Amino acid sequence: xxxxxxxxxxxxxxxxxxxxxxxxxxxxxxxxxxxxxxxxxxxxxxxxxxxxxxxxxxxxxxxxxxxxxxxxxxxxxxxxxxxxxxxxxxxxxxxxxxxxxxxxxxxxxxxxxxxxxxxxxxxxxxxxxxxxxxxxxxxxxxxxxxxxxxxxxxxxxxxxxxxxxxxxxxxxxxxxxxxxxxxxxxxxxxxxxxxxxxxxxxxxxxxxxxxxxxxxxxxxxxxxxxxxxxxxxxxxxxxxxxxxxxxxxxxxxxxxxxxxxxxxxxxxxxxxxxxxxxxxxxxxxxxxxxxxxxxxxxxxxxxxxxxxxxx
Amino acid sequence: xxxxxxxxxxxxxxxxxxxxxxxxxxxxxxxxxxxxxxxxxxxxxxxxxxxxxxxxxxxxxxxxxxxxxxxxxxxxxxxxxxxxxxxxxxxxxxxxxxxxxxxxxxxxxxxxxxxxxxxxxxxxxxxxxxxxxxxxxxxxxxxxxxxxxxxxxxxxxxxxxxxxxxxxxxxxxxxxxxxxxxxxxxxxxxxxxxxxxxxxxxxxxxxxxxxxxxxxxxxxxxxxxxxxxxxxxxxxxxxxxxxxxxxx
Numbered sequence: 237x238x239x240x241x242x243x244x245x246x247x248x249x250x251x252x253x254x255x256x257x258x259x260x261x262x263x264x265x266x267x268x269x270x271x272x273x274x275x276x277x278x279x280x281x282x283x284x285x286x287x288x289x290x291x292x293x294x295x296x297x298x299x300x301x302x303x304x305x306x307x308x309x310x311x312x313x314x315x316x317x318x319x320x321x322x323x324x325x326x327x328x329x330x331x332x333x334x335x336x337x338x339x340x341x342x343x344x345x346x347x348x349x350x351x352x353x354x355x356x357x358x359x360x361x362x363x364x365x366x367x368x369x370x371x372x373x374x375x376x377x378x379x380x381x382x383x384x385x386x387x388x389x390x391x392x393x394x395x396x397x398x399x400x401x402x403x404x405x406x407x408x409x410x411x412x413x414x415x416x417x418x419x420x421x422x423x424x425x426x427x428x429x430x431x432x433x434x435x436x437x438x439x440x441x442x443x444x445x446x447x448x449x450x451x452x453x454x455x456x457x458x459x460x461x462x463x464x465x466x467x468x469x470x471x472x473x474x475x476x477x478x479x480x481x482x483x484x485x486x487x488x489x490x491x492x493x494x495x496x497x498x499x500x501x502x503x504x505x506x507x508x509x510x511x512x513x514x515x516x517x518x519x520x521x522x523x524x525x526x527x528x529x530x531x532x533x534x535x536x537x538x539x540x541x542x543x544x545x546x547x
Numbered sequence: 548x549x550x551x552x553x554x555x556x557x558x559x560x561x562x563x564x565x566x567x568x569x570x571x572x573x574x575x576x577x578x579x580x581x582x583x584x585x586x587x588x589x590x591x592x593x594x595x596x597x598x599x600x601x602x603x604x605x606x607x608x609x610x611x612x613x614x615x616x617x618x619x620x621x622x623x624x625x626x627x628x629x630x631x632x633x634x635x636x637x638x639x640x641x642x643x644x645x646x647x648x649x650x651x652x653x654x655x656x657x658x659x660x661x662x663x664x665x666x667x668x669x670x671x672x673x674x675x676x677x678x679x680x681x682x683x684x685x686x687x688x689x690x691x692x693x694x695x696x697x698x699x700x701x702x703x704x705x706x707x708x709x710x711x712x713x714x715x716x717x718x719x720x721x722x723x724x725x726x727x728x729x730x731x732x733x734x735x736x737x738x739x740x741x742x743x744x745x746x747x748x749x750x751x752x753x754x755x756x757x758x759x760x761x762x763x764x765x766x767x768x769x770x771x772x773x774x775x776x777x778x779x780x781x782x783x784x785x786x787x788x789x790x791x792x793x794x795x
Contacts, residue, residue: 289633292636293793295793322634327631327634328629332572341559341560345640345648346638373571
């Protein structure tokens with residue numbers, strides 16, 4: 237059953253504190269609409285995987301709630317498990333089995349009849365362009381193909397909500413693009429819903445209809461990528477390399493200094509002016525449109541890689 | 548999921564994690580027979596054909612223990628390394644079907660050894676039809692208790708390195724030190740209680756009685772059956788309680 241427009245997942249004030257005292261989630265409230273891709277973006281250790289594990293009924297929250305299709309993940313895990321399929325972070329298929337065997341087993345284990353499982357496995361093999369590797373053991377597949385096998389397993393389950401935890405982690409650029417296409421096709425052709433986590437800004441921006449930026453267990457921005465970028469009140473960002481902290485660019489727009497570089501958020505006209513000034517002073521300078529990383533830096537004061545925390 | 552679907556799920560897991568790997572890497576099967584056959588060889592050499600039947604009956608238990616205790620590493624590998632367990636947790640599959648599927652799948656590794664030692668036991672001294680049923684019961688008890696123990700151990704692991712040491716250790720503690728390859732009467736009476744701490748002692752005694760290696764008595768049989776059944780119950784319940792299907 238494909239669901240559209242209504243909220244398929246709703247999280248309210250979700251908190252998780254691990255036994256050692258680490259607070260992984262600190263009041264996450266968000267809503268994922270049916271038929272869309274929702275991105276959960278943040279550095280490693282931000283709490284994305286913890287959120288996914290609670291939503292996927294793998295972990296209990298400390299407080300707060302998540303409802304999927306109206307079912308509470310703590311009180312009604314069976315109903316939730318019927319409605320979701322998950323590809324965990326850094327998962328991989330077993331070496332001695334083929335893609336077809338993985339998909340078939342996963343579907344039968346989910347309760348799909350053998351004849352229907354065979355049909356769906358063949359369709360998934362075709363949709364995910366695994367025909368040439370259908371009967372090749374996974375030990376002989378590339379990293380990108382292995383990831384496609386896992387995504388094929390999850391997609392073939394035809395659940396209302398697909399949860400992908402860092403689906404492109406460790407993949408080369410070409411394999412990443414392939415995964416992006418699969419994700420987009422799945423939602424557009426089937427009107428199903430995907431919740432994906434990523435720490436890649438470009439991935440979140442390209443794929444997500446809506447997204448939430450998470451840091452240290454809290455949402456720091458939420459909305460469409462466009463809405464989130466609007467928070468900066470700027471079209472462009474000028475990045476000036478200068479270790480001279482006395483230099484001021486405040487007259488051109490909001491300024492953020494991080495190490496030896498200064499980011500100036502401004503409009504196109506003043507960006508051109510600033511670039512000219514910098515070039516006259518022989519300063520290294522670049523200009524581009526604002527992106528989600530700028531929002532992250534603006535909110536947190538550091539870039540996403542530097543914000544990474546150990547779990 | 549209906550009971551019928553859960554049974555199909557168990558069969559699918561047996562095919563996926565048992566039949567397919569054995570078909571593609573058949574040498575694994577040999578691995579589980581080598582140690583018991585070596586012991587049989589040495590006992591035959593140094594103690595003669597009479598005592599060799601103890602080695603055959605012990606070999607049967609040892610093959611089952613060896614192929615079941617690796618559930619500890621297999622379940623941990625699927626949970627921690629390839630992380631497929633999370634895909635199954637977030638699905639309608641029940642934890643019981645999952646564990647059952649994996650434990651039977653791994654038992655298939657020992658199937659050749661089980662057949663070999665059962666045939667050797669039958670041809671070397673004869674086993675009555677009732678004795679054969681007793682042996683089958685003892686094998687099921689051994690499989691259930693050791694598989695449960697393996698799954699419990701796997702659920703505590705946070706890293707594969709935590710586990711590499713345990714499979715060989717438990718193989719020794721469950722199949723070589725207790726009276727599996729020898730009669731319990733060789734242990735001084737005051738220390739026999741130590742042997743009964745091993746869940747494999749009880750079914751091994753049943754096999755020895757069924758193979759006429761030690762005298763059969765109804766009270767001994769009942770004692771060993773009750774002891775084995777209690778261990779199975781405790782370990783299965785412990786596995787069901789401790790198995791980290793959903794973490795806290």
